[in-house]
Amino acid sequence: MSSSSSSSSSSSCTLLIGLLFVVLLGGSLSHGQLSPTFYDSTCPKASNIVCGIIAEALKTDARIGGSLIRLHFHDCFVNGCDGSILLNNSATIESEKEALPNIISVRGFGVVDDIKTALETACPATVSCADILAIAAEESVSLAGGPSWNVSLGRRDSTTANRTAADTFLPGPTASLYTLKEMFSTMGLDTTDLVALSGAHTFGRAQCSTFIDRLYDFNSSGNPDPTLNTTYLSTLQGICPQDGDRTVVTNLDLTTPDVFDNKYFSNLQVLEGLLQSDQELFSTADENDAVAIVNNFTADQTAFFASFVVSMIKMGNISPLTGTAGEIRLNCGKVNDNSTESDGLLYSSM
Numbered sequence: 001m002s003s004s005s006s007s008s009s010s011s012s013c014t015l016l017i018g019l020l021f022v023v024l025l026g027g028s029l030s031h032g033q034l035s036p037t038f039y040d041s042t043c044p045k046a047s048n049i050v051c052g053i054i055a056e057a058l059k060t061d062a063r064i065g066g067s068l069i070r071l072h073f074h075d076c077f078v079n080g081c082d083g084s085i086l087l088n089n090s091a092t093i094e095s096e097k098e099a100l101p102n103i104i105s106v107r108g109f110g111v112v113d114d115i116k117t118a119l120e121t122a123c124p125a126t127v128s129c130a131d132i133l134a135i136a137a138e139e140s141v142s143l144a145g146g147p148s149w150n151v152s153l154g155r156r157d158s159t160t161a162n163r164t165a166a167d168t169f170l171p172g173p174t175a176s177l178y179t180l181k182e183m184f185s186t187m188g189l190d191t192t193d194l195v196a197l198s199g200a201h202t203f204g205r206a207q208c209s210t211f212i213d214r215l216y217d218f219n220s221s222g223n224p225d226p227t228l229n230t231t232y233l234s235t236l237q238g239i240c241p242q243d244g245d246r247t248v249v250t251n252l253d254l255t256t257p258d259v260f261d262n263k264y265f266s267n268l269q270v271l272e273g274l275l276q277s278d279q280e281l282f283s284t285a286d287e288n289d290a291v292a293i294v295n296n297f298t299a300d301q302t303a304f305f306a307s308f309v310v311s312m313i314k315m316g317n318i319s320p321l322t323g324t325a326g327e328i329r330l331n332c333g334k335v336n337d338n339s340t341e342s343d344g345l346l347y348s349s350m
């Protein structure tokens, strides 16, 4: 795996596959129209193009992979994986970017635009913005040393956004384990999915605003969160003074901040999860079936990677638009101008 990490970025994308997990999902899924081979004849280089642009962006922005996988998550949990999070405000769109869980926080839109521009040159009006997010999530994980997998493709893009749903269905950093389970269950995801997908916090950053209450006034107690390692607490208080700039960021995984590995889970065991929602997985006392999963993923990185792949595919299957629904957006930030039924673009990737 590490042997290929020094090769030139864009040409090494297909070679960077360290562990390819082939996941056979049962035939009972209702997402039959998504397929890993969807663009094989219409845009065979799609994944390579996405990977090359992310590899280039990583040279100047170490957290971009984390930002991109988070976009896919925040897309899928709001009206399904339909690219709706990418739409900007317009006469008809109340952008999801301004919902509380997203505002001043989701990022990576410039890289998504670069990917879209490159794909429009290579295969015009073919690859949806929703699929770009799904491919970018996988390539980001792979480029950071995590697993690779065959991404199911064929999603189409929404012509609407839903800011209210973004405010409702995206979990916040102070969510209890109970709430997290409820919110994931609403999306058809179980406790194993919750724990595995939370493992994406093995890379990327979070702002002081998302965990500062744990440092000084946990649950309005006037004291720090007791499930926070005291040495780690001091470090975090240094990074985030009580009256300091709350947009300052720190690593979600203090051990290996930019590597996709299982250190996130061993951090939880020593009370070094950054967000309350992270530490809850291990430290919630009553009836916590997540602990055994955390322990298993700590002991066995291969088991974590295998579960992560299964859960990412499940998340990517949330209510996609397929067939003739939606459109293939030409610009990910806005709905096509002429998206009427006579527009050939509507059917271009069927």
Ligand code: HEM
Binding pocket: 063, 065, 066, 067, 068, 069, 070, 073, 104, 105, 106, 107, 171, 172, 173, 174, 175, 180, 194, 197, 198, 200, 201, 203, 204, 205, 206, 207, 208, 210, 252, 275, 277
């Ligand atoms: C379990 C519930 C989850 C909660 C409560 C949560 C919450 C958060 C918060 C508050 C941040 C920091 C945002 C900021 O400060 O700007 C964050 C960052 C991040 N989240 Fe989550 N998240 C959850 C699940 C997930 C899932 C399922 C994924 C992906 C599969 C994910 C991937 C990420 C990544 C990679 C970052 C870093 C992004 C960056 O550096 O730009 N999270 N999350």
